[in-house]
Amino acid sequence: MPFIERLLSKRLGKEVSPGDMVFVPVDLVYAHDGTAPLVIEVVVNELKLEKRLARNKAFFFIDHASPAPTLAAASVHKKMREFASRFGIGLFDAGEGISHQLVIESGLAGPGEIVVGADSHTPTVGVTGALALGLGSTDVAVALSYGYTWFTVPETVEVVLMGTLKHMVMGKDVALWLLGLKDVEKFHGRVIEYAGDLQAIGLDGLATLTNMSTEMMAVTSVVPPEGLREQTNGSWMGSDYVDEISVQLDEVEPMVARPPDVFNVAPVSSVEGVEVDQVFIGSCTNGRLEDMEVAAKIARGRRVKSGVRCIVAPASRKVLLESLDRGYIDILLKAGCILSPPTCGPCVGAHMGLLAEGEVAVSTTNRNFPGRMGHRKSEVYLASPATAMASALTGRITDPRVFA
Numbered sequence: 001m002p003f004i005e006r007l008l009s010k011r012l013g014k015e016v017s018p019g020d021m022v023f024v025p026v027d028l029v030y031a032h033d034g035t036a037p038l039v040i041e042v043v044v045n046e047l048k049l050e051k052r053l054a055r056n057k058a059f060f061f062i063d064h065a066s067p068a069p070t071l072a073a074a075s076v077h078k079k080m081r082e083f084a085s086r087f088g089i090g091l092f093d094a095g096e097g098i099s100h101q102l103v104i105e106s107g108l109a110g111p112g113e114i115v116v117g118a119d120s121h122t123p124t125v126g127v128t129g130a131l132a133l134g135l136g137s138t139d140v141a142v143a144l145s146y147g148y149t150w151f152t153v154p155e156t157v158e159v160v161l162m163g164t165l166k167h168m169v170m171g172k173d174v175a176l177w178l179l180g181l182k183d184v185e186k187f188h189g190r191v192i193e194y195a196g197d198l199q200a201i202g203l204d205g206l207a208t209l210t211n212m213s214t215e216m217m218a219v220t221s222v223v224p225p226e227g228l229r230e231q232t233n234g235s236w237m238g239s240d241y242v243d244e245i246s247v248q249l250d251e252v253e254p255m256v257a258r259p260p261d262v263f264n265v266a267p268v269s270s271v272e273g274v275e276v277d278q279v280f281i282g283s284c285t286n287g288r289l290e291d292m293e294v295a296a297k298i299a300r301g302r303r304v305k306s307g308v309r310c311i312v313a314p315a316s317r318k319v320l321l322e323s324l325d326r327g328y329i330d331i332l333l334k335a336g337c338i339l340s341p342p343t344c345g346p347c348v349g350a351h352m353g354l355l356a357e358g359e360v361a362v363s364t365t366n367r368n369f370p371g372r373m374g375h376r377k378s379e380v381y382l383a384s385p386a387t388a389m390a391s392a393l394t395g396r397i398t399d400p401r402v403f404a
């Protein structure tokens with residue numbers, strides 16, 4: 001029986017199957033400066049509450065346009081701080097990092113928990129073994145106020161990872177490989193459950209995979225905690241996986257998603273040589289320690305190509321501090337990278353590195369539709385931090401294995 005169905009059956013004390021409408025308690029609810037204004041508006045003006053009736057964990061994150069680049073952002077942040085303090089909501093202020101990363105590394109979510117976030121990449125948190133749903137601000141306002149949410153239980157597709165990754169191939173390349181599948185539609189509206197040789201990708205890489213389940217059109221994805229997966233013990237008969245996809249990890253090459261969308265996937269080798277103006281290494285997709293490590297290893301003793309801006313934004317203060325301790329930041333700064341505070345920034349074209357008309361970027365983020373990172377006529381190639389750093393050094397899209 002798929003993990004999510006077991007989780008829900010356990011929480012509700014009765015067997016749950018795909019298609020069932022469930023009403024469930026929410027353990028953690030969160031929003032950020034892009035979505036909290038509407039959450040606040042609903043709580044205050046629609047629900048007309050003066051305090052939270054729920055006792056679940058609730059957090060606000062100031063991460064999207066942070067530290068405030070405009071007066072409008074500054075006023076949103078101020079409103080969030082005031083509301084959080086009045087309603088007993090925890091706050092991660094500017095500089096702490098990106099919501100999903102902070103939820104994972106601060107242990108705010110764990111196996112078997114139900115998490116609701118006002119952000120489409122909340123499924124990243126599925127790496128902890130939680131059921132993590134990205135909902136609209138209105139639904140999040142309800143979960144924040146009353147502690148419950150409801151949805152129709154989705155079917156689950158199992159993705160079995162087999163073997164090991166080749167040198168310089170990362171979780172991001174596996175995510176892009178999955179997006180390039182002809183039958184990527186299989187994931188649409190379903191849950192993706194990862195199984196198999198999970199350690200071959202590691203937790204940071206698995207978080208990249210759960211993060212990009214949003215682009216795969218899945219409702220969410222989950223990495224069942226080791227052992228738990230096998231504990232079916234026959235007591236829940238229930239349904240099974242609706243589909244299964246195996247990935248031979250050693251067949252995955254460094255990949256890119258070419259503009260204008262995430263499904264336009266190709267091996268890096270097929271686009272090598274495309275000139276780039278900017279490289280961005282960061283975001284909730286690839287701003288973790290492993291990503292900083294790979295970028296630093298490639299950049300060590302080398303220089304970013306003149307004329308290329310290479311922006312590096314660790315996803316959290318913790319990642320930044322650990323990267324500093326390990327010497328990665330020193331290497332990256334000496335290589336000519338620009339260090340950004342932990343923020344979404346350029347990922348969403350908010351600040352800290354927008355693209356001008358006609359410019360081309362290689363980015364470790366998760367979306368590349370026209371205008372995502374700046375001008376509508378700029379172009380974004382999504383890639384792993386290894387490919388991004390290699391491309392920053394040569395000024396052209398480059399297979400990272402040339403620096404191996």
Ligand SMILES: CC(C)[C@H](C(=O)O)[C@@H](O)C(=O)O
Binds near residue numbers: 120348
């Ligand atoms: C601003 C926010 C609503 C948005 C999302 O939910 O995805 C952002 O994080 C993004 O990545 O585009």
Ligand code: SF4
Binds near residue numbers: 064098119121348365
């Ligand atoms: S880093 Fe990018 S994808 Fe992630 S939450 Fe921020 S804007 Fe969204």
